[in-house]
């Protein structure tokens with residue numbers, strides 16, 4: 767998606783050959799107009815898949831996931847990273863290791879909101895090692911939901927997440943694919959269409 771690639775080129779900061787900072791429009795300050803375009807692009811791509819729920823992982827996936835859910839006219843579900851005192855209903859949980867923090871968290875889904883009747887699209891901001899997306903997949907498999915695909919804003923193709931997801935036979939739709947990064951320099955690969 768040219769619009770997103772341009773923003774990354776102009777405002778993204780490659781902190782190292784592994785970590786890209788996009789705090790000015792995705793992760794800290796959020797550009798709602800960009801998110802609307804992203805949501806529409808994701809929505810159009812999955813329009814024929816009869817999606818019934820869009821699922822994301824808190825917190826940076828929420829903005830694009832909400833916009834995609836709006837386009838597809840379905841609810842959005844946020845997988846929780848933190849135990850909540852009010853989330854005392856029937857839940858499923860799985861352990862995920864955070865790429866950026868190196869720590870682990872229990873990803874949690876209330877069984878009330880996704881069931882075996884659902885056709886689910888997962889949306890997240892980054893794909894690195896794929897741990898977050900795999901955590902979402904495991905939770906959705908626990909409730910027997912059908913996974914129609916994973917939409918990612920920024921895939922770092924030199925990290926293994928995409929290939930692992932391909933091996934599982936789950937479609938990954940990445941709006942921007944980074945082939946290579948060095949401090950201060952970003953090289954794009956061909957985005958998914």
Ligand code: 5GP
Pocket residue numbers: 784785786787788793823826863864865866890891892893894895896897898899927
């Ligand atoms: P994964 O689970 O695929 O290894 O990493 C994905 C998660 O880690 C994303 O949800 C995102 O929050 C975070 N992440 C991974 N790589 C980056 C990065 O280069 N920059 C930022 N800001 N977050 C990242």
